[in-house]
Amino acid sequence: MRMHATILLAALAFAAVSQAAVDPPNPYPGLRPASYEAMLEILRKADEQPFVTVSEEAKTTQGRSVLLVRMNRGGDKAVWRIFFIGAQHGDEHAGKDALLKLITDICAKPERLPEDVDLYMVPMANPDGSAADTRRNANGVDLNRDHVELSQPETQALHRIARRVMPHVSVDCHEFGRDSSDYGARGWDEWPLIMMDTANHPLFDPALYEAGLRWVNDAKGAMAEAGFNYCRYIVGDAPPDGEVRHSTVDIDDARNGLGAYGGLSFIIESGQKRGQADVQQDLGLRVAAYEKLLWRFIEDRTHRDADMAAVAAARQRPPGPVVPTNYFWARTTPGVEMIKVIESATSAVIEVPAYNYMDTRVIKKSVPAASAYLVEVAAAAPIGDLLGRHGIAFEVTTTPLVVEVERVRLVRVEDKEDPVYERYANRVIVERLKPAQQAFAAGSLRVDLGALPPVERLRATLLLEPCQMYGLYQYPVFRATVGPDGLLPVARAR
Ligand SMILES: [Zn+2]
Structure with missing residues (x-):
């Protein structure tokens, strides 16, 4: 009898939500990842525009160029500085291809770029990795774990650009495995097609964290309207008992490494289904979801003045009297968070309890500055x-x-x-x-x-x-x- 009650409770906890139609149709069905050579050709054409500048910021180990594209139609009126980075992980193409599409689209219709935006982009941050379709660069280094050491020409270039430009917004573009093994073992795919989160190191200005989370949350309406499954970035193991959290609270990645310059800084992750025969067959869909998020940073002025003031203040703010040294994600809220997953066999969206959803950054220990x-x-x-x-x-x-x-x-x-x-x-x-x-x-x-x-x-x-x-x-x-x-x-x- 007691056993029966337990099973009943478990069944209730896994109550399925009747909902199908997981993702919208792919708007660019023929899209394939742009090669290094294709990128060179796109940027060569873009460079013919008077408002576009393309500069080589580094040479890779294999002799490819790390290229920066600057688009600025307003001259000194372009006060809102944005820095987009694509494909630090060479096999995560969607962000890179979305940036190349953005460049092409602006060149075709320059008025789409507002005059108050100064737009900087490194569409292919890891050209050797992109060419080989590998996560790491040709030296075998994971560039998105190199933002402390800066041992590689590619990451050194990103930081030189950040120091020169001091962007108000940095966005680092990645992809994750939607059908990762621990979700797959339960018969699920991850629900989100795309996720985003903000820089989160506890030493950063709290006002920037709030402003960053506002961007993350404010995107929800537009993304839902467009049919894109979108949520705040989560990592970890599959629910119900796996730990789910908002990524690391560390500075070796670009989100926090570039966030340390006192601007708003974000990571975006679109979901690949790595188990399918052709991982890139839905690339166009991931690119479309990317475009929606990236254009918001260019076009949405709702909180721009407040954001610019927050960034200026953060860059002038003397650090506080303590330095957090031991910190992590923890669960501080009683109750159970439900998260959405997709049942692989039926494509139904179900909600699953995540007992170990870590919702809060906790500082365990600090030292005096x-x-x-x-x-x-x-x-x-x-x-x-x-x-x-x-x-x-x-x-x-x-x-x-x-x-x-x-x-x-x-x-x-x-x-x-x-x-x-x-x-x-x-x-x-x-x-x-x-x-x-x-x-x-x-x-x-x-x-x-x-x-x-x-x-x-x-x-x-x-x-x-x-x-x-x-x-x-x-x-x-x-x-x-x-x-x-x-x-x-x-x-x-x-
Ligand atoms: Zn990545």
Whole structure:
């Protein structure tokens, strides 16, 4: 009897919603991914327009060009600066093809681009990966995990552009597997055709997080009207018991890595069905969904003045007195969230309880903000190079210094997933030591946070703070700078 009740409850929890017609028809049925050569031809033609500039921002390992397209019809009147990035992951074509279509469409009808918009685009951020149809670049690096190290010409170029343009909005375009294995094992596809989320590092200005979430939520009406299944970006394992969350709260991807410049920053993910014989047969549908979201950033002026003011304020705001160092997604709301999935066999949309839907960013631990970071001579070369790639000013000391600093000792780096949180590989576990006087030899680095503009101060803190849970020491090149006693080479001065 008791068993029966349990089964009944489970059945109720899985109550199907009678609804079919999952996706609208593909409006561009013949569309195939544009090759590198096809992109060159599109950009060559676009460059003939007086309001279009195409510039080479980097050469890849295999000698292809990372190209930036700027479209500006208003000159100085173009005050709303947008930066769109396509295909950092070379096998995720829809964003790239949507950007190329946008470029072609604006060239065919220039008046579609408002005069107050200054539009920058890198449609193909990973040309070697796009040519080979691989996620990684030709060096085998996942570019969207390289925004801390900036070890690759492609990611270095994206950051140089961001520092030059200082966009109000950055959008990084990706694709996900709608029929991933854990959903597939339950007989489901993921419901969304396309998802979007905003930058979310807890050290970023809260007003930007709110403004970003407003863009994410405000798109829902238009997307529903157009028939596109759209929601805020979720990642994780399949419900009901898999953990569902709004991606990472870390800065090694473009959304947060470029968000660290104090603008609004977004990730968009369209859904590929990777199990179908021809993954690109519905490319046109994904491109159409992309177009809808991308054009909103160009055309929608509803909150533009407020957004521009929020970005300006964030870029002038001195960082607060504390630095969150340990943070994650958690569930803080009682009750159960329902999420939509598609029953693969019937195409019916059903709602499933997601017991582990993590809805809130939680800060577990913070440290008082440092006034400066000091880097020992032994690590001055790699960390100086890192700061140089990020455009952060620092001083190389010419005389020995004695400074009261807090040292931090590395306890371990979790190479595997944390068994408690079932995630967080590469988490850096450290121990803070008591402040003490320490001598730094000539040739040490000193990053005086008080002397930096607010945005650089924030970015220096994100990179150097030795207590960061995802600090530098998750990367082998920086782990090699840890002393035999476990002392990290970067010390905090209060
Ligand atoms: Zn991706």
